[in-house]
Amino acid sequence: MSAAQISSTVEASLTALAVSLRGVTKTYDNGVMALGPLDLAVCKGEFISLLGPSGCGKSTALRIIAGLSAPSSGTVRVARHEGEVQPGHGIGFVFQEPTLMPWTSVRENVRLPLKLGGVAKAQGRARADEALASVGLTDFADAYPRELSGGMKMRVSLARALVTDPDILLMDEPFAALDEITRFRLNNDLLALWRALGKTVIFVTHSVFESVYLSQRVVVMTARPGRIQADLRIETVEPRGEEFRTSTAYSDYCRRVSAALAPSYSGQSTL
Incomplete structure:
Protein backbone atom coordinates (compact mmCIF):
# COMPACT_ATOMS: atom_id res chain seq x y z
CA MET A 1 0.00 0.00 0.00
CA ILE A 91 -21.46 18.47 22.33
CA GLY A 92 -24.70 18.45 24.32
CA PHE A 93 -24.63 17.32 27.95
CA VAL A 94 -27.51 15.98 30.04
CA PHE A 95 -26.56 15.78 33.72
CA GLN A 96 -27.90 13.51 36.46
CA GLU A 97 -30.09 16.35 37.77
CA PRO A 98 -32.13 18.61 35.45
CA THR A 99 -30.49 21.76 36.97
CA LEU A 100 -33.25 24.04 35.73
CA MET A 101 -33.55 27.69 36.71
CA PRO A 102 -36.70 27.82 38.89
CA TRP A 103 -37.34 31.53 38.33
CA THR A 104 -37.93 31.35 34.58
CA SER A 105 -40.05 29.45 32.10
CA VAL A 106 -39.36 26.12 30.45
CA ARG A 107 -38.77 27.89 27.13
CA GLU A 108 -36.21 30.23 28.65
CA ASN A 109 -34.45 27.32 30.37
CA VAL A 110 -34.08 25.60 27.00
CA ARG A 111 -33.01 28.84 25.28
CA LEU A 112 -30.19 29.46 27.77
CA PRO A 113 -27.31 27.90 25.73
CA LEU A 114 -28.34 29.98 22.71
CA LYS A 115 -28.60 33.12 24.82
CA LEU A 116 -25.11 32.55 26.19
CA GLY A 117 -23.93 31.96 22.61
CA GLY A 118 -25.27 35.30 21.43
CA VAL A 119 -28.17 33.98 19.34
CA ALA A 120 -30.89 36.59 18.81
CA LYS A 121 -33.88 36.27 21.13
CA ALA A 122 -36.49 35.61 18.43
CA GLN A 123 -34.36 32.96 16.76
CA GLY A 124 -33.50 31.44 20.12
CA ARG A 125 -37.15 31.19 21.15
CA ALA A 126 -38.03 29.53 17.85
CA ARG A 127 -35.25 26.98 18.25
CA ALA A 128 -36.22 26.36 21.87
CA ASP A 129 -39.81 25.69 20.81
CA GLU A 130 -38.55 23.25 18.17
CA ALA A 131 -36.44 21.43 20.77
CA LEU A 132 -39.40 21.26 23.17
CA ALA A 133 -41.57 19.84 20.39
CA SER A 134 -38.99 17.10 19.82
CA VAL A 135 -39.39 15.93 23.44
CA GLY A 136 -43.19 16.32 23.53
CA LEU A 137 -43.39 19.43 25.71
CA THR A 138 -44.84 22.03 23.33
CA ASP A 139 -47.77 22.69 25.66
CA PHE A 140 -45.47 23.40 28.61
CA ALA A 141 -43.20 26.05 27.07
CA ASP A 142 -44.59 28.76 29.36
CA ALA A 143 -44.72 26.60 32.50
CA TYR A 144 -42.21 26.85 35.35
CA PRO A 145 -40.06 23.94 36.58
CA ARG A 146 -42.02 23.69 39.83
CA GLU A 147 -45.09 22.77 37.78
CA LEU A 148 -43.44 19.77 36.12
CA SER A 149 -43.01 16.15 37.12
CA GLY A 150 -39.54 14.64 37.44
CA GLY A 151 -39.79 13.03 34.01
CA MET A 152 -40.89 16.29 32.41
CA LYS A 153 -38.00 18.16 34.00
CA MET A 154 -35.60 15.66 32.49
CA ARG A 155 -37.25 16.16 29.10
CA VAL A 156 -36.58 19.89 29.47
CA SER A 157 -32.94 19.13 30.27
CA LEU A 158 -32.75 16.95 27.15
CA ALA A 159 -34.33 19.70 25.02
CA ARG A 160 -31.77 22.18 26.37
CA ALA A 161 -28.96 19.82 25.34
CA LEU A 162 -30.47 19.41 21.87
CA VAL A 163 -31.21 23.08 21.19
CA THR A 164 -27.71 23.76 19.86
CA ASP A 165 -28.02 20.80 17.44
Whole structure:
Protein backbone atom coordinates (compact mmCIF):
# COMPACT_ATOMS: atom_id res chain seq x y z
CA MET A 1 0.00 0.00 0.00
CA SER A 2 1.36 3.44 -0.96
CA ALA A 3 1.87 6.32 1.46
CA ALA A 4 -1.07 8.14 -0.17
CA GLN A 5 -3.33 5.11 0.30
CA ILE A 6 -2.28 4.75 3.94
CA SER A 7 -2.95 8.45 4.55
CA SER A 8 -6.38 8.14 2.91
CA THR A 9 -7.24 5.08 5.04
CA VAL A 10 -6.21 6.84 8.25
CA GLU A 11 -8.21 9.94 7.31
CA ALA A 12 -11.30 7.84 6.55
CA SER A 13 -11.04 6.05 9.89
CA LEU A 14 -10.76 9.36 11.74
CA THR A 15 -13.75 10.97 10.02
CA ALA A 16 -15.85 7.90 10.86
CA LEU A 17 -15.14 8.45 14.55
CA ALA A 18 -17.11 10.79 16.77
CA VAL A 19 -14.92 10.24 19.84
CA SER A 20 -11.51 8.69 20.36
CA LEU A 21 -9.80 8.26 23.74
CA ARG A 22 -6.28 6.86 23.68
CA GLY A 23 -4.42 6.05 26.89
CA VAL A 24 -6.54 8.51 28.89
CA THR A 25 -5.97 8.71 32.63
CA LYS A 26 -7.26 11.01 35.35
CA THR A 27 -5.60 11.48 38.72
CA TYR A 28 -7.07 14.05 41.08
CA ASP A 29 -5.07 16.45 43.26
CA ASN A 30 -5.65 14.24 46.30
CA GLY A 31 -3.80 11.41 44.55
CA VAL A 32 -6.85 9.32 43.67
CA MET A 33 -6.49 7.75 40.23
CA ALA A 34 -10.03 7.74 38.90
CA LEU A 35 -9.58 6.61 35.35
CA GLY A 36 -7.45 4.64 33.00
CA PRO A 37 -5.60 4.08 31.05
CA LEU A 38 -8.77 4.12 28.96
CA ASP A 39 -9.02 3.46 25.22
CA LEU A 40 -12.40 4.03 23.64
CA ALA A 41 -13.58 4.65 20.07
CA VAL A 42 -17.15 5.68 19.26
CA CYS A 43 -18.36 5.89 15.67
CA LYS A 44 -20.56 8.71 14.39
CA GLY A 45 -24.24 7.99 14.94
CA GLU A 46 -23.54 5.19 17.40
CA PHE A 47 -25.40 4.75 20.72
CA ILE A 48 -23.19 3.30 23.44
CA SER A 49 -23.59 2.91 27.19
CA LEU A 50 -20.84 3.11 29.79
CA LEU A 51 -21.71 0.65 32.57
CA GLY A 52 -19.83 0.03 35.78
CA PRO A 53 -19.82 0.28 39.58
CA SER A 54 -20.02 3.60 41.42
CA GLY A 55 -16.75 5.48 41.39
CA CYS A 56 -15.32 3.66 38.38
CA GLY A 57 -14.83 6.83 36.35
CA LYS A 58 -17.87 6.75 34.03
CA SER A 59 -18.85 10.34 34.74
CA THR A 60 -15.21 11.40 34.73
CA ALA A 61 -14.82 9.99 31.22
CA LEU A 62 -17.93 11.88 30.09
CA ARG A 63 -16.62 15.16 31.54
CA ILE A 64 -13.28 14.67 29.81
CA ILE A 65 -15.01 14.06 26.46
CA ALA A 66 -17.08 17.21 27.01
CA GLY A 67 -13.98 19.27 27.77
CA LEU A 68 -15.20 20.00 31.30
CA SER A 69 -12.18 18.23 32.82
CA ALA A 70 -8.68 17.72 31.47
CA PRO A 71 -7.11 14.26 31.36
CA SER A 72 -3.92 13.71 33.32
CA SER A 73 -2.48 11.94 30.29
CA GLY A 74 -3.57 10.53 26.95
CA THR A 75 -5.32 11.91 23.88
CA VAL A 76 -8.95 12.98 23.49
CA ARG A 77 -10.31 13.64 20.01
CA VAL A 78 -13.86 14.75 19.21
CA ALA A 79 -15.19 15.11 15.65
CA ARG A 80 -16.30 18.44 14.23
CA HIS A 81 -19.30 18.91 11.95
CA GLU A 82 -16.95 19.01 8.98
CA GLY A 83 -15.49 15.63 9.86
CA GLU A 84 -12.27 17.01 11.29
CA VAL A 85 -11.20 15.65 14.64
CA GLN A 86 -10.81 18.30 17.32
CA PRO A 87 -11.47 18.50 21.07
CA GLY A 88 -14.68 19.90 22.52
CA HIS A 89 -16.94 20.69 19.57
CA GLY A 90 -20.62 20.06 18.98
CA ILE A 91 -21.46 18.47 22.33
CA GLY A 92 -24.70 18.45 24.32
CA PHE A 93 -24.63 17.32 27.95
CA VAL A 94 -27.51 15.98 30.04
CA PHE A 95 -26.56 15.78 33.72
CA GLN A 96 -27.90 13.51 36.46
CA GLU A 97 -30.09 16.35 37.77
CA PRO A 98 -32.13 18.61 35.45
CA THR A 99 -30.49 21.76 36.97
CA LEU A 100 -33.25 24.04 35.73
CA MET A 101 -33.55 27.69 36.71
CA PRO A 102 -36.70 27.82 38.89
CA TRP A 103 -37.34 31.53 38.33
CA THR A 104 -37.93 31.35 34.58
CA SER A 105 -40.05 29.45 32.10
CA VAL A 106 -39.36 26.12 30.45
CA ARG A 107 -38.77 27.89 27.13
CA GLU A 108 -36.21 30.23 28.65
CA ASN A 109 -34.45 27.32 30.37
CA VAL A 110 -34.08 25.60 27.00
CA ARG A 111 -33.01 28.84 25.28
CA LEU A 112 -30.19 29.46 27.77
CA PRO A 113 -27.31 27.90 25.73
CA LEU A 114 -28.34 29.98 22.71
CA LYS A 115 -28.60 33.12 24.82
CA LEU A 116 -25.11 32.55 26.19
CA GLY A 117 -23.93 31.96 22.61
CA GLY A 118 -25.27 35.30 21.43
CA VAL A 119 -28.17 33.98 19.34
CA ALA A 120 -30.89 36.59 18.81
CA LYS A 121 -33.88 36.27 21.13
CA ALA A 122 -36.49 35.61 18.43
CA GLN A 123 -34.36 32.96 16.76
CA GLY A 124 -33.50 31.44 20.12
CA ARG A 125 -37.15 31.19 21.15
CA ALA A 126 -38.03 29.53 17.85
CA ARG A 127 -35.25 26.98 18.25
CA ALA A 128 -36.22 26.36 21.87
CA ASP A 129 -39.81 25.69 20.81
CA GLU A 130 -38.55 23.25 18.17
CA ALA A 131 -36.44 21.43 20.77
CA LEU A 132 -39.40 21.26 23.17
CA ALA A 133 -41.57 19.84 20.39
CA SER A 134 -38.99 17.10 19.82
CA VAL A 135 -39.39 15.93 23.44
CA GLY A 136 -43.19 16.32 23.53
CA LEU A 137 -43.39 19.43 25.71
CA THR A 138 -44.84 22.03 23.33
CA ASP A 139 -47.77 22.69 25.66
CA PHE A 140 -45.47 23.40 28.61
CA ALA A 141 -43.20 26.05 27.07
CA ASP A 142 -44.59 28.76 29.36
CA ALA A 143 -44.72 26.60 32.50
CA TYR A 144 -42.21 26.85 35.35
CA PRO A 145 -40.06 23.94 36.58
CA ARG A 146 -42.02 23.69 39.83
CA GLU A 147 -45.09 22.77 37.78
CA LEU A 148 -43.44 19.77 36.12
CA SER A 149 -43.01 16.15 37.12
CA GLY A 150 -39.54 14.64 37.44
CA GLY A 151 -39.79 13.03 34.01
CA MET A 152 -40.89 16.29 32.41
CA LYS A 153 -38.00 18.16 34.00
CA MET A 154 -35.60 15.66 32.49
CA ARG A 155 -37.25 16.16 29.10
CA VAL A 156 -36.58 19.89 29.47
CA SER A 157 -32.94 19.13 30.27
CA LEU A 158 -32.75 16.95 27.15
CA ALA A 159 -34.33 19.70 25.02
CA ARG A 160 -31.77 22.18 26.37
CA ALA A 161 -28.96 19.82 25.34
CA LEU A 162 -30.47 19.41 21.87
CA VAL A 163 -31.21 23.08 21.19
CA THR A 164 -27.71 23.76 19.86
CA ASP A 165 -28.02 20.80 17.44
CA PRO A 166 -24.94 19.00 18.79
CA ASP A 167 -23.31 16.11 16.96
CA ILE A 168 -22.68 14.26 20.21
CA LEU A 169 -25.04 13.84 23.15
CA LEU A 170 -23.50 12.91 26.50
CA MET A 171 -25.95 11.66 29.14
CA ASP A 172 -24.87 11.07 32.73
CA GLU A 173 -27.44 8.75 34.38
CA PRO A 174 -30.30 11.07 33.42
CA PHE A 175 -33.11 8.67 34.38
CA ALA A 176 -31.64 7.14 37.53
CA ALA A 177 -33.90 9.01 39.97
CA LEU A 178 -37.14 8.34 38.09
CA ASP A 179 -39.74 5.67 38.74
CA GLU A 180 -39.63 2.59 36.55
CA ILE A 181 -42.66 3.42 34.41
CA THR A 182 -41.36 6.92 33.62
CA ARG A 183 -37.89 5.54 32.98
CA PHE A 184 -39.20 2.97 30.48
CA ARG A 185 -41.17 5.67 28.68
CA LEU A 186 -38.17 7.99 28.45
CA ASN A 187 -35.98 5.12 27.24
CA ASN A 188 -38.42 4.62 24.36
CA ASP A 189 -38.57 8.33 23.63
CA LEU A 190 -34.78 8.63 23.66
CA LEU A 191 -34.43 5.78 21.16
CA ALA A 192 -36.99 7.44 18.89
CA LEU A 193 -35.07 10.73 19.06
CA TRP A 194 -31.78 8.99 18.35
CA ARG A 195 -33.23 7.30 15.28
CA ALA A 196 -34.80 10.55 14.05
CA LEU A 197 -31.84 12.87 14.67
CA GLY A 198 -28.87 10.59 14.06
CA LYS A 199 -26.86 11.87 17.03
CA THR A 200 -23.93 10.05 18.57
CA VAL A 201 -25.00 9.16 22.12
CA ILE A 202 -22.77 8.16 25.04
CA PHE A 203 -25.01 7.17 27.94
CA VAL A 204 -23.80 6.50 31.49
CA THR A 205 -25.89 4.11 33.59
CA HIS A 206 -25.73 1.68 36.51
CA SER A 207 -28.51 -0.44 35.02
CA VAL A 208 -27.70 -3.57 33.04
CA PHE A 209 -31.29 -3.67 31.77
CA GLU A 210 -31.27 -0.05 30.60
CA SER A 211 -27.89 -0.37 28.91
CA VAL A 212 -28.95 -3.44 26.91
CA TYR A 213 -32.28 -1.93 25.91
CA LEU A 214 -30.83 1.34 24.66
CA SER A 215 -27.43 0.60 23.24
CA GLN A 216 -25.75 -0.72 20.17
CA ARG A 217 -22.71 -1.34 22.38
CA VAL A 218 -22.37 -1.75 26.13
CA VAL A 219 -18.91 -0.80 27.39
CA VAL A 220 -18.37 -2.39 30.81
CA MET A 221 -15.81 -0.64 33.02
CA THR A 222 -13.70 -2.01 35.85
CA ALA A 223 -13.67 -0.68 39.40
CA ARG A 224 -11.48 2.38 39.97
CA PRO A 225 -9.29 3.23 38.19
CA GLY A 226 -11.77 2.70 35.40
CA ARG A 227 -10.69 0.79 32.33
CA ILE A 228 -12.64 -1.25 29.81
CA GLN A 229 -13.53 -4.69 31.12
CA ALA A 230 -15.67 -5.70 28.13
CA ASP A 231 -17.15 -4.15 24.99
CA LEU A 232 -20.31 -6.00 23.97
CA ARG A 233 -22.31 -5.35 20.81
CA ILE A 234 -26.11 -5.62 21.11
CA GLU A 235 -27.43 -6.82 17.77
CA THR A 236 -31.21 -6.76 17.39
CA VAL A 237 -33.86 -5.91 14.85
CA GLU A 238 -34.61 -2.16 14.85
CA PRO A 239 -36.60 -0.29 15.91
CA ARG A 240 -36.63 -1.69 19.43
CA GLY A 241 -39.78 -1.69 21.49
CA GLU A 242 -41.54 -3.56 24.25
CA GLU A 243 -41.32 -6.80 22.29
CA PHE A 244 -37.53 -6.62 22.58
CA ARG A 245 -37.70 -5.89 26.31
CA THR A 246 -39.61 -9.13 26.86
CA SER A 247 -37.68 -11.25 24.36
CA THR A 248 -35.30 -14.15 24.93
CA ALA A 249 -32.58 -12.20 23.09
CA TYR A 250 -32.88 -9.33 25.58
CA SER A 251 -32.61 -11.72 28.54
CA ASP A 252 -29.58 -13.40 27.00
CA TYR A 253 -27.81 -10.07 26.44
CA CYS A 254 -28.60 -8.98 30.01
CA ARG A 255 -27.02 -12.19 31.32
CA ARG A 256 -23.90 -11.64 29.20
CA VAL A 257 -23.52 -8.05 30.33
CA SER A 258 -24.11 -9.02 33.98
CA ALA A 259 -21.42 -11.69 33.71
CA ALA A 260 -18.98 -9.16 32.25
CA LEU A 261 -19.82 -6.72 35.05
CA ALA A 262 -19.48 -9.21 37.92
CA PRO A 263 -15.65 -8.99 38.27
CA SER A 264 -15.89 -5.21 38.67
CA TYR A 265 -18.12 -5.57 41.71
CA SER A 266 -15.97 -8.32 43.23
CA GLY A 267 -12.88 -6.14 42.96
CA GLN A 268 -11.35 -8.48 40.41
CA SER A 269 -10.58 -7.96 36.76
CA THR A 270 -9.98 -10.26 33.84
CA LEU A 271 -7.61 -7.76 32.23
